[in-house]
Amino acid sequence: MVLELHVWGPAFSLPSIDAQCLAAIAYLSLTVPKDAWVLVASSDPSVSPTHELPALKNDSTWVSRFRNIVDYLRQYSNGDWDLDQNLSGLEKADNIAFSAFLESRAQSLLDLSLYVTSQNYYNSTSPSYGAILQWPNQWILPPKLHTAAKDRTEHLGLSSLDLEAIEEQRKREHSAAVAAGHIPKNLIPRPRDTVSALLGKTSQQNQFKLEGLTAELFEPLEEILGEKKYFLHTGEAGPTSLDCLALGYLSLALVPELPNSWLRDAMRSKAPQVTEYTERQRKNIFGIVEIEHALSADGAKRSSSILPWQAVQRARLATVGSTLYNTIADATPIWKDIRLNNRTKEALQESSELSGVERRAASMYTDAQTKDVWLSVGTVVAGVAALIGYMAFTTSQATEVYEDQVDEDEDDEPQFVLPDQPMQVGDMLAAL
Amino acid sequence: MTPERRDTPGQTPDNVSTASRARDFFSVPAPVKRIFDRFPLVTYPSNDLPHSAWSDKRGNRLYVFTDAAGARRGRPSFNPQCLKWQAYLRFVGIDFDVIPSNNHASPSGALPFLIPAHPVNNNTPIPSSKLQKWAIEQVHCEEEQQLDLRFEVYASLLDHRIRNAWLYTLYLDPEEFAAVAKPLYVDPSSKNSAVRTALAVQLQQAARTEILKTSSYIDVGALEAEASDAFEALSTLLGDNLHFFDRPNPGLFDASVFAYTHLILDEELGWQRNRLGQLLRQHENLVQHRERLLKFF
Numbered sequence: 001m002v003l004e005l006h007v008w009g010p011a012f013s014l015p016s017i018d019a020q021c022l023a024a025i026a027y028l029s030l031t032v033p034k035d036a037w038v039l040v041a042s043s044d045p046s047v048s049p050t051h052e053l054p055a056l057k058n059d060s061t062w063v064s065r066f067r068n069i070v071d072y073l074r075q076y077s078n079g080d081w082d083l084d085q086n087l088s089g090l091e092k093a094d095n096i097a098f099s100a101f102l103e104s105r106a107q108s109l110l111d112l113s114l115y116v117t118s119q120n121y122y123n124s125t126s127p128s129y130g131a132i133l134q135w136p137n138q139w140i141l142p143p144k145l146h147t148a149a150k151d152r153t154e155h156l157g158l159s160s161l162d163l164e165a166i167e168e169q170r171k172r173e174h175s176a177a178v179a180a181g182h183i184p185k186n187l188i189p190r191p192r193d194t195v196s197a198l199l200g201k202t203s204q205q206n207q208f209k210l211e212g213l214t215a216e217l218f219e220p221l222e223e224i225l226g227e228k229k230y231f232l233h234t235g236e237a238g239p240t241s242l243d244c245l246a247l248g249y250l251s252l253a254l255v256p257e258l259p260n261s262w263l264r265d266a267m268r269s270k271a272p273q274v275t276e277y278t279e280r281q282r283k284n285i286f287g288i289v290e291i292e293h294a295l296s297a298d299g300a301k302r303s304s305s306i307l308p309w310q311a312v313q314r315a316r317l318a319t320v321g322s323t324l325y326n327t328i329a330d331a332t333p334i335w336k337d338i339r340l341n342n343r344t345k346e347a348l349q350e351s352s353e354l355s356g357v358e359r360r361a362a363s364m365y366t367d368a369q370t371k372d373v374w375l376s377v378g379t380v381v382a383g384v385a386a387l388i389g390y391m392a393f394t395t396s397q398a399t400e401v402y403e404d405q406v407d408e409d410e411d412d413e414p415q416f417v418l419p420d421q422p423m424q425v426g427d428m429l430a431a432l
Numbered sequence: 433m434t435p436e437r438r439d440t441p442g443q444t445p446d447n448v449s450t451a452s453r454a455r456d457f458f459s460v461p462a463p464v465k466r467i468f469d470r471f472p473l474v475t476y477p478s479n480d481l482p483h484s485a486w487s488d489k490r491g492n493r494l495y496v497f498t499d500a501a502g503a504r505r506g507r508p509s510f511n512p513q514c515l516k517w518q519a520y521l522r523f524v525g526i527d528f529d530v531i532p533s534n535n536h537a538s539p540s541g542a543l544p545f546l547i548p549a550h551p552v553n554n555n556t557p558i559p560s561s562k563l564q565k566w567a568i569e570q571v572h573c574e575e576e577q578q579l580d581l582r583f584e585v586y587a588s589l590l591d592h593r594i595r596n597a598w599l600y601t602l603y604l605d606p607e608e609f610a611a612v613a614k615p616l617y618v619d620p621s622s623k624n625s626a627v628r629t630a631l632a633v634q635l636q637q638a639a640r641t642e643i644l645k646t647s648s649y650i651d652v653g654a655l656e657a658e659a660s661d662a663f664e665a666l667s668t669l670l671g672d673n674l675h676f677f678d679r680p681n682p683g684l685f686d687a688s689v690f691a692y693t694h695l696i697l698d699e700e701l702g703w704q705r706n707r708l709g710q711l712l713r714q715h716e717n718l719v720q721h722r723e724r725l726l727k728f729f
Contacts, residue, residue, distance in 0.1 A: 045648070050648075050649065051649065052647070052648050052649075065647075065654070067654070067657075067658070089668050092668065093664070093665035093668035094582075094585075094665075096589070096661045096662065096664065097585045097588070097589050097665045097669075100588045100589045100592055100658075100662065101584070101585045101588040103592070104588050104592045105588065107646075148645075151645055152645050152646070219581070220581045220582075220584060394461070
């Protein structure tokens with residue numbers, strides 16, 4: 001059976017725009033024989049039931065995330081396709097620790113460089129997504145990823161790289177000054193900053209912070225790599241899964257030609273050996289990848305790349321429909337919560353490592369969550385119904401009294417009219 | 433209108449108000465208005481300024497999550513972030529009083545923070561991010577990050593892998609949340625069950641958002657596997673040494689590890705299943721490391 005690796009599509013002459021995908025591509029091309037796997041630039045997380053890329057497909061089994069793919073390949077091949085089998089105690093610990101280190105530190109720097117820095121996002125990242133995504137995903141996914149990256153890096157306090165955020169902040173300050181009310185509106189100077197002036201003003205502060213962040217990432221890497229050929233091994237023992245992960249993150253820091261290239265400059269000045277390592281490994285494992293390699297239907301064009309690309313299927317009407325449906329569902333307040341809980345449950349039922357008790361406890365929890373959501377839906381509906389009921393009741397009562405006063409003799413009128421009212425309320429409830 | 437008809441329920445006596453109510457659905461109904469007219473029911477005398485047993489203390493004051501009894505005896509805090517700094521200051525030999533507090537008291541919105549004894553009348557709090565610098569100025573201990581390149585690297589295991597698993601276990605696992613987190617974080621804040629429910633939901637939502645920042649869904653198996661890997665790596669790093677990086681005295685890294693290992697292994701918290709505890713007990717040297725450091729308290 002041929003393994004299918006689904007990834008985000010190529011960009012910046014790298015085979016993927018996402019670091020975890022690059023790491024998975026590197027790992028498969030180092031372990032799995034070339035005729036046993038194909039690479040599909042599907043660029044749509046909904047192909048996999050876990051809604052994540054990279055995802056490895058074997059028949060009907062789907063495995064996502066780099067770490068899980070590595071584990072799956074080891075089990076699937078009975079230990080043949082495993083780069084980490086010859087590690088000694090401390091090397092193994094280093095492998096785990098440096099992987100966690102890269103996933104946290106390097107990911108936030110890539111987020112800052114590719115997404116939060118406005119010039120880079122609008123001039124490079126966003127157009128790259130436009131080239132690899134199909135309609136309607138090219139309108140839906142990039143803003144989503146952009147927001148997610150901003151959320152992930154919020155705590156670093158570097159939002160001044162983001163021109164949009166600066167503009168918002170300035171508007172807020174402006175309106176706050178107006179609201180304070182002591183200054184007449186037309187006397188408040190409206191600052192007319194150009195983009196470069198804006199960047200110039202905050203760039204010194206940014207420079208210090210970025211200097212610190214990049215040093216924290218690159219200095220330990222430079223020190224552990226040293227003169228060696230790989231991060232953990234000297235040469236003959238070959239690369240490890242850490243090398244694949246590092247290649248994924250570092251090549252995305254080094255290779256893209258960005259308008260504001262602070263990350264690449266920092267990498268070149270702080271870690272010359274790591275830079276040299278990344279260039280060498282990238283040439284050996286990825287080569288130069290054009291978008292046509294991944295997306296064209298022409299077989300000859302595809303085979304000119306060193307990676308086993310397979311043509312992507314055009315999106316079918318059903319896929320497009322489900323994408324639109326999912327987008328709308330995720331944008332609707334209460335529906336969104338229900339779906340989020342269901343997603344946790346699906347994932348739980350799939351993962352087989354959980355023991356029976358654990359799984360039961362976890363799905364009990366998600367069930368309770370779903371019940372909570374339905375309870376709040378019910379409360380809102382009941383509240384609205386009560387309001388409508390009250391309005392109907394007061395209207396009718398007022399009319400009754402009014403009639404009552406016109407025909408002073410008909411004392412029994414209210415008793416005849418009143419019983420009808422609860423029926424109406426009941427009808428409304430039923431209708432809702 | 434006769435007096436008898438006035439008493440009939442459901443009929444409004446006044447002509448003018450009846451007509452206006454017929455016109456307007458949204459006018460305040462008479463019974464509701466009557467209730468509101470009675471407010472304020474009671475006006476209480478104004479409260480005294482907050483005063484407690486520890487506001488007279490003149491030493492360094494560290495504000496952490498803890499209860500009053502624990503604060504008096506200087507017991508470890510039940511929050512990993514607070515415990516890390518509490519332990520670190522203890523290890524480097526700075527005297528301080530522990531004061532029970534919560535997030536709302538902190539100028540930065542996060543605990544712990546410290547109000548130093550010197551200079552007197554200085555009320556500028558030191559947030560946790562600057563505590564190490566302050567401690568180094570006080571007792572001239574080393575800045576350990578500079579000594580070993582692995583410090584930052586292995587610290588990322590604690591700050592991400594173990595923290596995410598901890599967040600899941602404490603807040604999102606329903607049994608553990610009811611047994612451990614609720615009595616510690618929610619119940620002391622209020623006696624009102626509605627407020628408690630709202631607080632509990634907020635806490636869980638915050639934990640969920642934090643975990644979902646790095647992945648698109650919560651995979652419990654993966655979180656536990658990553659925590660298990662992290663414990664294994666830390667155990668290898670510690671080896672047979674008494675303290676991390678073979679230092680003669682415990683330092684910041686020991687404090688960071690102790691903050692999680694102590695709480696995970698602390699049976700007094702009332703853990704139910706304690707999956708993290710099972711994973712941690714496989715590494716004997718980490719368990720002994722925690723017991724050694726517990727003697728400081």
